[in-house]
Amino acid sequence: MHDVVIIGAGPAGLSCAHWCDELGLDALVIERGAEVGGQLLWVHNPIENYLGLRAAGGRELRDLFAARIEEAGFDLWTGAEIESVDLRARRVRLASGEDVRALSIVIATGLRRRRLGVPGEAEFEGRGMIESAARDRAEFAGKDVCVVGGGDAAVENALLLAESCATVTLVHRGKKLRARREFVERLQGTHCVTTFTESELVSVMGGAEVEAVEIRRRGAIKPFQMAVKGVLVRVGYEPNTELFGGQLDADERGYVLTNSEHETSVENVFAVGDVSNPRAPTIAGAVGAGATAAKVIASRLDGAASKK
DSSP, rough: OOOEEEEEEEEHHHHHHHHHHHTTEEEEEEEESSSSSSSGGGGSOOOOEEEEEEEEHHHHHHHHHHOOOOOOOOOOSSSSOHHHHHHHHTTEEETTSSSEEEEEEOOOOEEOOOOOOOOOTTTTBBTTOSSSSHTTTTTTSSSSSEOOOOOHHHHHHHHHTTTTTSSEEEESSSSSOOHHHHHHHHTTTTTTTTEEEEEEEEEEEEESSEEEEEEETTTSSSSSEEOOOEEEOOEEEEOEEEEETTTTOOTTTBBBBOOOBBBHHHHHHHHGGGGOOSSSOOHHHHHHHHHHHHHHHHHHHHHHHHOO
């Protein structure tokens, strides 16, 4: 039995664990990945908006966080797959068969990139599906690529790829790009970029690696093929909440609903970071939410102890 079990070791989960340690709570962090950092490991651009720190990318900031928590006394299990969670009983069952109990649970499972779910998308992962323009653009220099999406992330990645790729085709299902104006204006002035609005990518094709995509224009009877060597998808994010389905209140997109103390609809179960913050998913917000949840939990345990 632990005071707190924290599910997820991104900025929110690590911040919560750090504050639990500062406040004398017995905390356990469970992370299914092989290393801590969560979505920081996806960030390949410089981080310049985290107050008081600058980092060349998410991994560098993660390393700064990790160096700090090495001094802490909480337990951290990485590579630990969770089979099921009973939030009301505050019990976590691992795939190994072990059960973990806690007085409070903190959900810090973050987000994942939304997939298109089209043929070839999963099959060509690592063989032409581009994870990040900032990281992978040198690999695709001089090649034709396709970017799917219409928001800031899609257009910014298209602009980065345009610096080194032969051509960039941007595919967006809406009538207008949703990205901020300065991004769209830069895109319109970039000659190697072609934009197809009211269009969707319907398949990724190839042999050993990506060789082409199929695109369907709205109203067209058949899709057309375009030869490309790389595909990058940026069509938003979705919260990692499958473990908790039906056990707590969430919005229509699956984001966990919480009160001002980051407590969910289940007593003594909290949600922190991007999994419960669709409006302003930031590193600073995640760190602050983790700290708040820890302090709320500590105050409740202190109150319960004083009543005995």
